[in-house]
Amino acid sequence: MYEIACAKVARRPSPFCWRSRMALAHKGFDVETVPAYFTEKDAWPTPNTGTVPIIVDGDRVVGDSWAIAEYLEERYPDRPSLFGGEVGCALARFVQDWVETVMQPGLARLCLLDGLRTLTPADQTYYRNTREPRFGMTIEELVADREARLPAFRASLDPLRRVAERWDFVCGRTPAYADYIIFGTFQWARIVSDFETLAGDDPVQTWRGRMLDLFGGLARCALAYGS
């Protein structure tokens, strides 16, 4: 699996790649990861859509985290299910829509400058040049008032908070792909920043702790901020 790497090559920040790392572990696979850089896309396997993660499974190359999850589910139906059926698959996609329209933009406004600083100098330039036009502002401006934005970000997690107060995982008694989608975004923040995105007594912390414990502490052992 090809995944974005930082200046410190063992640091792997991408929330999309974490979705797939967790999905592969869920299906019981040991994965060889290959560092990928935005500015060295020529080194990525083809065909690709210019984004990572990309997995190479024998002679199959699959890119895009959602496509990878669908591929794994279809190709390895006898291993633990990522979606739990068609309705579960559709609703996992709703969770992804929520993450990408609410949670991820909110967290970007808290930690994106920290994230930028972890990249190689060349990737930092690439990232700025491609993202700042989309935001309509510099990344410094994007995070300038992050302390003031924190309460609204925490409030935006209310649906997840209700889940965490009730059940062990978003998908119920055991985790599945919708958990990994949400977790990937938290894992990005954890890996690039020491900013406290959650209050210490937030039930969401408990859920996140369970996610870090999965698969022998796969995500907990990843090179995080400060390490």
Added chain:
Amino acid sequence: MYEIACAKVARRPSPFCWRSRMALAHKGFDVETVPAYFTEKDAWPTPNTGTVPIIVDGDRVVGDSWAIAEYLEERYPDRPSLFGGEVGCALARFVQDWVETVMQPGLARLCLLDGLRTLTPADQTYYRNTREPRFGMTIEELVADREARLPAFRASLDPLRRVAERWDFVCGRTPAYADYIIFGTFQWARIVSDFETLAGDDPVQTWRGRMLDLFGGLARCALAYGS
């Protein structure tokens, strides 16, 4: 099924009751509905938790829309599934958490005064006395700036909008319980108010239209605002 009725008795506004009406239709049941009033709870079947919907199925009395959905799924497993399995059930609950923390409070700030006015005089007094202390303001104050709040409400529907641009239903190719949870709240607004909560070209309108068409137009034919 007992459901809240308005001063005009054929008008049935409750979003929670609409979840169960649609769930019962999904399971293929013809339902006899009984009007219920907040101020006449002595007339409701027992045991109850002081809320409707309540269904009476032979000698079983089940209250609370979520409990009713779980009951129907367990009691009638051979009829079309509301959840599509355990993961689908857990994720439907996440959708409910999103509806109850984001969509429903947002829509209340647009249409709750309209909703209040549809109730019987006695129920209006009851509703004010129980809800206004929770809001910390009068219902008039709650909706005072509704025009100004409309853009933020519409933006809060972004996850649903992405679904509507991609698939026919939130649950995929066919509707299931998560669709009914979201729809119930729109149906409440439609039944009590003529306020335009969605822009005319919003893809969410298309999804809502599909929901109104289900089960022979069950929800479309319900007594709505102005009728």
